[in-house]
Amino acid sequence: MKEKNGKGITRRNALKRMGLFMAGAAAWNISATSCSMEKKRRIIFYFTATGNSLHIARQLADESTELLSIPQMMKRDNLVFEADEIGLVFPDYRAMAPEMVKRFLEKATLKASYLFSIITYGNWACNVIESWNKFALSHNVRFNYIASILMVDNFLPVFDMNEQMKMDKKEDEQLQKIMADVQNSRNYIPELPPEERQRCEEVLKHLPGLFPVNSESLFEINGNCVDCAICTEVCPRGNYRLTSTGVKTEGDCEYCLACVHNCPQKAIHLKRGERNPNARYRNEHVSLWSIKDSNRQ
Secondary structure, X not given: OEOOOOOEOOHHHHHHHHHHHHHHHHHXXXXXXXXXXXXXXXXXXXXXXXXXXXXXXXXXXXXXEEEEEHHHHOOOOOOEEEOOEEXXXXXXXXXXXXXXXXXXXXXXXXXXXXXXXXXXEOOOOOOHHHHHHHHHHHOOOXXXXXXXXXXXXXXXXXXXXXXXXXXXXXXXXXXXXHHHHHHOOOOEOOOOOHHHXXXXXXXXXXXXXXXXXXXXXXXXXXXXXOXXXXXXXXXXXXXXXXXXXXXXXXXXXXXXXXXXHHOOOOOEEEOOOOOOOOOXXXXXXXXXXXXXXXXXX
């Protein structure tokens, strides 16, 4: 065997060169595989009052995930976000998202190949998935996956927090399924059976709307108040302020009840009454500091 320069090439040299070529090809293949297995960049937006939705958002996050509070994002002028995957996690308020979440979806531009929503609820999901999906589509946002997860219900006019916290709602089992679905980029938005949809619509007809409502007409602050100002930091709308004559509240309210649940003195109460005025709730995995950091205006 002759090379172009006329020198002979031995069988040994030929095999050596072939080995180097194969090694190089293998190295290139490993590098290409490594690139294809890179973590997808994920952004999760959340709205939380007592920590349930923040806890779920954290469980769905990994080292490549950016967790962003919707009340904090609403302060920005630029609401254009881009990632491989974008999710929204928020509570069910009367079979719909909180008002601030709705406003966020209207204003934001979400660029991702996979969009998902996880909705926390405490008693009956009604048609929240269907109504949220319909709202999103009306604003040209098409979700790939929407799921709901049953957790503690923090709606004080109806539920006793002490009773709620005793219930085993199998949150971990629900969460594991949702995490697997999102990890596998599952495309699924459940549809309600017609009879369930009709039942839900009938119930909603007899329930008062939650928004808009003024915080001054909703809440009263009693003599237990020590002016700690925690309420001024946990309210996502910044409706509370500390004055020379004590704490005052005014402005359109989300009815999230963050102020009531997170007051350490139990000084804030609903004027319309509560099932158990002495019982309050915050998710055991979420600190008060985290609620403040999420909602502080």
